[in-house]
Amino acid sequence: xxxxxxxxxxxxxxxxxxxxxxxxxxxxxxxxxxxxxxxxxxxxxxxxxxxxxxxxxxxxxxxxxxxxxxxxxxxxxxxxxxxxxxxxxxxxxxxxxxxxxxxxxxxxxxxxxxxxxx
Amino acid sequence: xxxxxxxxxxxxxxxxxxxxxxxxxxxxxxxxxxxxxxxxxxxxxxxxxxxxxxxxxxxxxxxxxxxxxxxxxxxxxxxxxxxxxxxxxxxxxxxxxxxxxxxxxxxxxxxxxxxxxx
Numbered sequence: 001x002x003x004x005x006x007x008x009x010x011x012x013x014x015x016x017x018x019x020x021x022x023x024x025x026x027x028x029x030x031x032x033x034x035x036x037x038x039x040x041x042x043x044x045x046x047x048x049x050x051x052x053x054x055x056x057x058x059x060x061x062x063x064x065x066x067x068x069x070x071x072x073x074x075x076x077x078x079x080x081x082x083x084x085x086x087x088x089x090x091x092x093x094x095x096x097x098x099x100x101x102x103x104x105x106x107x108x109x110x111x112x113x114x115x116x117x118x
Numbered sequence: 119x120x121x122x123x124x125x126x127x128x129x130x131x132x133x134x135x136x137x138x139x140x141x142x143x144x145x146x147x148x149x150x151x152x153x154x155x156x157x158x159x160x161x162x163x164x165x166x167x168x169x170x171x172x173x174x175x176x177x178x179x180x181x182x183x184x185x186x187x188x189x190x191x192x193x194x195x196x197x198x199x200x201x202x203x204x205x206x207x208x209x210x211x212x213x214x215x216x217x218x219x220x221x222x223x224x225x226x227x228x229x230x231x232x233x234x235x236x
Contacts, residue, residue, distance in 0.1 A: 003224050011171075012130035017200075019137055019146055026144030028137055031200045046229025053129075074226040077219040078212050082135075082149045084220045090231055094196050101195040102202045106121050108192040111164025113208055 005039045009081035015051055016081050020093065023072035023086040029093040030101040032061070034083060046071045048085055067091040123157045127199035133169055134199050138211065141190035141204040147211040148219040150179070152201060164189045166203055185209040 010016050015033040022029055032050035034042070038058060041049040048069035052059040062068030073086040094101040128134050133151040140147055150168035152160070156176055159167040166187035170177040180186030191204040212219040 003222055017135045017149060019149065021144075021146060026139075026146075028139060028144075028146065028202055031135060031137065031195065043224070043226045046227035068231075070229045070231055071226050072228060074224040075220040076222045076224055077149065078214050078216070078222070079219075080222070082220075083224075084146055088231055096196050098196070101197075102193040102200075104121055104194045104196070104198070106161070106192040106194055106201075108161045108189050109164035110190060111188045113186075113188055113206055 003076055003080060005036050005043065007080060008036070008039065008076060008083070009079065010035060011081055013053075015053070016083060018048075018050065018083040018085060020048060020069060020085050020087050020089075023088055027100055028102055029069075029087070029089060029099070032059075039083065042071060042085070043074065048087060062090060065091070065095070067093060069093065121194055121198060123154050123161065125198060126154070126157065126194060126201070127197065128153060129199055131171075133171070134201060136166075136168065136201040136203060138166060138187060138203050138205050138207075141206050145218055146220055147187075147205070147207060147217070150177075157201065160189060160203070161192065166205060180208060183209070183213070185211060187211065 018034045020029045035051045038049040048061045050059045068090045069087040075084040136152045138147045153169045156167040166179045168177045187205040193202040
């Protein structure tokens with residue numbers, strides 16, 4: 001069974017999160033939101049469209065900056081409420097000029113898996 | 119400046135999405151949601167906590183399945199409304215038994231970056 005745009009679960013405000021990952025390095029570049037029309041345009045154009053929550057309008061990533069995201073593979077998750085796009089980015093993805101939006105490190109305890117008893 | 123739990127932007131229902139990525143392969147394993155208490159417990163315990171939207175309660179990933187996610191690195195994005203956890207997973211992350219929740223491929227036009235002329 002192929003999962004289509006209308007099979008996805010749009011929960012908060014009719015949107016779902018879309019994780020954008022570099023298709024070669026697997027680096028997570030950004031997370032945006034899509035409504036059904038943004039998913040449809042992403043599927044049809046092969047470039048990433050979002051719904052801008054602040055501007056309340058469809059947003060073709062790269063229209064202003066030139067930093068388009070070309071779709072390489074598209075996935076959804078086991079309950080169909082998130083989309084994952086493996087993409088080939090033109091230039092930096094973040095509006096700050098960074099390659100990825102996830103450059104802000106937060107403190108956390110670093111844990112290790114318990115060893116297997118010997 | 120260190121970004122703390124209270125600096126994050128919890129938008130829809132007081133939650134933010136948390137992308138869980140394998141710390142070695144960079145595979146995206148799942149996306150869940152966190153409220154401030156889930157972020158705090160994740161930072162303090164070194165294992166991933168979520169807020170379950172369906173059960174409306176804090177959820178320590180792996181408590182039932184044993185498939186705990188050990189935190190290796192924690193990031194937020196440029197507007198502090200998403201969290202990214204690089205984690206060391208015990209066993210499969212998806213409740214279906216799959217390693218990642220993102221195993222459902224969707225159709226999409228595959229585009230290529232325009233070539234550089236000349």
